[in-house]
Amino acid sequence: MKHQSAPVHQLPIRVYWEDTDGGGIVYYANYLKFTERARTEWLRGLGFDQSKLRDEAGVLFVVREANIRYRQPARLDDELTITVEPQSHSAHKILLRQLVRCGEVICAELQVELVVVDAATGKLAAIPEKIQNSLI
Amino acid sequence: MKHQSAPVHQLPIRVYWEDTDGGGIVYYANYLKFTERARTEWLRGLGFDQSKLRDEAGVLFVVREANIRYRQPARLDDELTITVEPQSHSAHKILLRQLVRCGEVICAELQVELVVVDAATGKLAAIPEKIQNSLI
Amino acid sequence: MKHQSAPVHQLPIRVYWEDTDGGGIVYYANYLKFTERARTEWLRGLGFDQSKLRDEAGVLFVVREANIRYRQPARLDDELTITVEPQSHSAHKILLRQLVRCGEVICAELQVELVVVDAATGKLAAIPEKIQNSLI
Amino acid sequence: MKHQSAPVHQLPIRVYWEDTDGGGIVYYANYLKFTERARTEWLRGLGFDQSKLRDEAGVLFVVREANIRYRQPARLDDELTITVEPQSHSAHKILLRQLVRCGEVICAELQVELVVVDAATGKLAAIPEKIQNSLI
Numbered sequence: 001m002k003h004q005s006a007p008v009h010q011l012p013i014r015v016y017w018e019d020t021d022g023g024g025i026v027y028y029a030n031y032l033k034f035t036e037r038a039r040t041e042w043l044r045g046l047g048f049d050q051s052k053l054r055d056e057a058g059v060l061f062v063v064r065e066a067n068i069r070y071r072q073p074a075r076l077d078d079e080l081t082i083t084v085e086p087q088s089h090s091a092h093k094i095l096l097r098q099l100v101r102c103g104e105v106i107c108a109e110l111q112v113e114l115v116v117v118d119a120a121t122g123k124l125a126a127i128p129e130k131i132q133n134s135l136i
Numbered sequence: 137m138k139h140q141s142a143p144v145h146q147l148p149i150r151v152y153w154e155d156t157d158g159g160g161i162v163y164y165a166n167y168l169k170f171t172e173r174a175r176t177e178w179l180r181g182l183g184f185d186q187s188k189l190r191d192e193a194g195v196l197f198v199v200r201e202a203n204i205r206y207r208q209p210a211r212l213d214d215e216l217t218i219t220v221e222p223q224s225h226s227a228h229k230i231l232l233r234q235l236v237r238c239g240e241v242i243c244a245e246l247q248v249e250l251v252v253v254d255a256a257t258g259k260l261a262a263i264p265e266k267i268q269n270s271l272i
Numbered sequence: 273m274k275h276q277s278a279p280v281h282q283l284p285i286r287v288y289w290e291d292t293d294g295g296g297i298v299y300y301a302n303y304l305k306f307t308e309r310a311r312t313e314w315l316r317g318l319g320f321d322q323s324k325l326r327d328e329a330g331v332l333f334v335v336r337e338a339n340i341r342y343r344q345p346a347r348l349d350d351e352l353t354i355t356v357e358p359q360s361h362s363a364h365k366i367l368l369r370q371l372v373r374c375g376e377v378i379c380a381e382l383q384v385e386l387v388v389v390d391a392a393t394g395k396l397a398a399i400p401e402k403i404q405n406s407l408i
Numbered sequence: 409m410k411h412q413s414a415p416v417h418q419l420p421i422r423v424y425w426e427d428t429d430g431g432g433i434v435y436y437a438n439y440l441k442f443t444e445r446a447r448t449e450w451l452r453g454l455g456f457d458q459s460k461l462r463d464e465a466g467v468l469f470v471v472r473e474a475n476i477r478y479r480q481p482a483r484l485d486d487e488l489t490i491t492v493e494p495q496s497h498s499a500h501k502i503l504l505r506q507l508v509r510c511g512e513v514i515c516a517e518l519q520v521e522l523v524v525v526d527a528a529t530g531k532l533a534a535i536p537e538k539i540q541n542s543l544i
Contacts, residue, residue, distance in 0.1 A: 022156030029440035051349040077323040165304035187485040213459040292430030
């Protein structure tokens with residue numbers, strides 16, 4: 001397990017009607033959408049498009065565990081910042097910390113465990129070496 | 137084009153938090169989810185599971201056109217009834233009328249054009265004969 | 273009814289995993305999410321935040337009718353452009369044409385009728401004059 | 409904190425196209441939708457509709473923490489069973505264990521912490537006594 005002092009990746013996300021619920025706040029499942037978008041852009045920033053990983057390398061990134069702490073609700077029109085902070089990785093998993101912030105306020109805090117599976121069989125696979133190397 | 141006097145298929149659907157938005161009503165895109173669920177159960181009732189159609193016949197049903205009229209908002213905890221009323225079909229498309237009702241109130245009214253595509257190429261394909269026959 | 277030759281507003285949208293379905297393409301209801309985001313940014317560009325309209329003017333924009341033609345599927349990682357093209361408006365409704373494009377390809381084409389309702393009663397209301405004027 | 413030996417509540421849920429993603433499996437955020445539906449029906453079974461709690465008691469149930477372990481993917485047309493198993497509760501929170509099963513296979517396992525907030529202010533509130541009593 002290598003521990004990271006990698007730079008924190010950020011993605012800005014605007015809250016739209018689709019994200020809110022009848023309680024007037026962002027629906028709790030949608031934080032998983034926001035954080036997935038940020039992870040996708042973080043991987044893209046490292047040079048890896050997931051559609052290509054699937055089509056060319058035959059692998060998919062999937063979340064094996066997610067722990068979410070909801071701190072403050074986000075609301076319609078809020079401008080959120082989603083961070084991706086790699087914490088450690090091995091050949092088979094990547095641990096990330098992610099924050100959903102609105103200005104200085106932390107709306108939600110996540111710990112995410114990413115693994116890679118074979119797209120055809122669904123079985124656990126090694127993280128492609130190129131990606132492992134880009135995480136060092 | 138054969139015109140139908142087929143029985144109307146119905147699916148009950150409960151409105152959950154995920155379906156509502158910050159306006160306190162069901163988010164407008166979610167009516168397309170509800171009506172898709174009803175079409176899926178209608179096809180299943182005719183003997184056709186779409187996962188099998190994809191895996192065994194290599195075809196997917198897709199919507200080519202949808203016209204929606206929103207009449208009255210649905211709200212959290214409402215018990216909706218979604219109908220599927222085949223109106224006509226040919227070898228290449230099926231026209232359906234669908235209603236989203238809450239009790240006697242019509243919340244939304246749709247006209248949907250369904251076609252079938254090859255799952256691999258995305259190209260238009262004929263509706264499998266078995267399905268065509270079951271629509272007569 | 274005033275007919276417009278207004279400039280076309282555009283919003284870029286990236287396709288993420290959340291937008292796709294098991295057919296490998298963007299789920300058909302999600303085009304309504306994309307086009308709603310574009311309308312929200314179009315209104316914001318005119319000076320109107322919908323959260324403020326709700327909290328200060330007590331009104332909500334809602335879609336009364338949407339007609340969608342699906343032309344070509346969009347896929348994971350696609351970079352879409354969503355346009356908003358006002359076609360005409362009266363004191364009570366706005367008609368828009370919207371396109372979802374991927375490069376030069378038109379993925380979907382919509383006609384949308386927007387109305388304004390009182391946020392408390394849900395009853396039809398006049399479009400605030402400021403907004404009407406900004407549409408001329 | 410009272411520890412429960414309450415009966416396990418169950419909700420059957422069918423997987424539709426809307427639930428799947430381009431990887432051919434249920435999108436990871438949607439397990440939070442499924443488990444929320446099951447919690448809603450569990451509360452309804454105890455006699456509490458959340459729309460009435462909001463409108464009459466002015467309170468909302470919200471999730472403060474969710475820990476999810478994804479074990480096996482669910483797929484289109486799967487018939488899932490979602491369980492709600494209260495583990496303990498105090499005046500301010502309820503801890504639940506929830507499973508998403510497909511037949512005998514556990515697809516996902518969750519620990520959820522539910523709290524109650526004032527619908528107007530968003531501030532933490534006591535769980536209504538009637539509900540506390542129904543949990544004993």
